[in-house]
Amino acid sequence: MRRELLDIVCCPICKGDLELKSKREENGEIIEGELLCKNCGKVYKIEDGIPNLLPE
Amino acid sequence: MGEREVWEKIAESFDKTRRRPWEKVVDFIEKIPNDSIVVDLGCGNGRHLLISAQKCKKAIGIDFSRNLLMIAKNKAEQKGLDNVEFLLGDCRSLPIKDDSVDYILFVATLHNIRGKKERLRALREVRRILKSNGKALITVWARWQGRFFTYFLREFFFRKGEFGDIEILWKKDNLNVPRFYHLYSKREFLKELKSAGLEVEKIESVKIVSKILKDNFFAIVKK
Numbered sequence: 001m002r003r004e005l006l007d008i009v010c011c012p013i014c015k016g017d018l019e020l021k022s023k024r025e026e027n028g029e030i031i032e033g034e035l036l037c038k039n040c041g042k043v044y045k046i047e048d049g050i051p052n053l054l055p056e
Numbered sequence: 057m058g059e060r061e062v063w064e065k066i067a068e069s070f071d072k073t074r075r076r077p078w079e080k081v082v083d084f085i086e087k088i089p090n091d092s093i094v095v096d097l098g099c100g101n102g103r104h105l106l107i108s109a110q111k112c113k114k115a116i117g118i119d120f121s122r123n124l125l126m127i128a129k130n131k132a133e134q135k136g137l138d139n140v141e142f143l144l145g146d147c148r149s150l151p152i153k154d155d156s157v158d159y160i161l162f163v164a165t166l167h168n169i170r171g172k173k174e175r176l177r178a179l180r181e182v183r184r185i186l187k188s189n190g191k192a193l194i195t196v197w198a199r200w201q202g203r204f205f206t207y208f209l210r211e212f213f214f215r216k217g218e219f220g221d222i223e224i225l226w227k228k229d230n231l232n233v234p235r236f237y238h239l240y241s242k243r244e245f246l247k248e249l250k251s252a253g254l255e256v257e258k259i260e261s262v263k264i265v266s267k268i269l270k271d272n273f274f275a276i277v278k279k
Contacts, residue, residue, distance in 0.1 A: 005141050008093065008116070012151040044151075050125055052144045053151035 001030050001051055011037035011044075012055040018044070059170065060120050062226075062233050067123035069229040071101040078104070080262055080274055081163055084193045088112055092158035095185065097147050097178075098165025102128030102140075108161065109140040116152075118145040147178040152185040160185070160192035164272075167196040167238050172218060172248070175238070179252030183279045191257070194249070194275045198261065199239040201271045220244070245273050254279060 009018055016039025024032040035044040035051055045052050063070070081104050088094060092112045096105040099117030101124055109115035109132065117140065119125050125142045132140045145151050147165065160182055169175045182192050199220055207222045220241070223234040240248075242261065249256055254277040261270035 001141055001143075005116075008153055008156050009143070009151050010153045012145060012149045015153070048126065049129065050122065050142045050144055051151075052122075054120065054144055054146055055149040055151075 001046060001049060002028055003030070009035070009051070009053065011040060011042060012053050013037075013042060014040040016040055057233070059168070059236060062235055063119075063121040064123050066226045066228075066231055066233050066235070067101075067121050067127060069226065069231055071124070071127050073228065074101055074103055076103070077107060078163070078195075078264060081161065081193065081195075082107060084276070085111055085161075088159050093156070094159045094161065095152065095157045096161040096163075097150075097182070098162065098168070099128060099142075100124050102131050104161055104163060105140065106132055106135060106137065108159075109137045110135075112139075112159075114139050114141070116141045116143060118143045118147070118150065118152075120144065120146055147181060148174055149177070150181045150185055154184055155187050157185045158187055158190045160190070162192055162194045164195055164197070166194060167240065168236060170217075170221070170236050170238070176248060176252055179248060179254060182277075183253050186279050188279065190278065192254070192277050194277060195262075196240045196245055196273050197237060198269075198271050198273055199241050201239070201266055201269055203266075204239065240273060242273055245275065249275060249277055 022033040105117040
């Protein structure tokens with residue numbers, strides 16, 4: 001995913017804004033990292049450039 | 057086996073049979089203005105998502121199968137597209153902000169959600185994320201298709217679940233995995249769209265694989 005996606009994505013459960021913690025980037029794409037919900041605190045992983053935003 | 061597991065398992069086999077985009081979906085994409093943000097719900101192997109990315113500012117594919125998303129992502133990389141994003145997500149509880157999307161493709165996906173209440177949740181999510189001047193194309197399989205005649209005969213006597221619910225075995229590549237479908241009547245489809253608060257701009261019956269009976273309903277909706 002790219003950083004500007006944060007303008008559109010949110011927490012699937014509480015719909016709060018997400019904060020990005022990038023661990024590995026390639027050509028502007030976040031390959032590995034985490035998305036943290038600023039509202040409910042839930043953490044979503046980014047793997048192979050794909051954020052797992054399943055409401056589980 | 058859970059629904060998500062089913063799609064993870066058949067992803068590679070499914071991709072081989074879903075190469076060609078649907079003409080009517082392409083017609084819809086072609087009319088989308090270039091500066092739009094498009095979300096494809098249940099994007100699968102990306103056959104319509106990647107066309108949207110070629111046409112629009114940004115395209116976001118959402119699917120609950122990681123395997124299908126990886127297939128779609130590899131295709132996007134081969135085409136050198138850098139304006140397309142892939143999210144592992146659930147249509148019933150979307151990770152997308154309110155009023156943030158110009159166009160939505162929800163093609164051949166709603167009918168795979170088990171339970172009327174759950175399908176309504178997904179339709180309400182469509183309404184929530186759509187901008188006030190946005191539009192969504194929603195397609196479902198129609199109920200009265202010749203190929204399902206024996207299912208309905210059986211269902212009439214031994215019904216499990218809701219009327220219109222069927223399980224279809226994915227037989228290719230020796231997988232034998234049952235996929236869930238809810239087959240819609242036109243009236244029922246219209247009613248669900250309306251109860252989710254969506255305004256139906258156009259609805260039509262379309263032939264996709266069948267030669268005689270129309271086997272799909274296509275609706276263009278706004279909020």
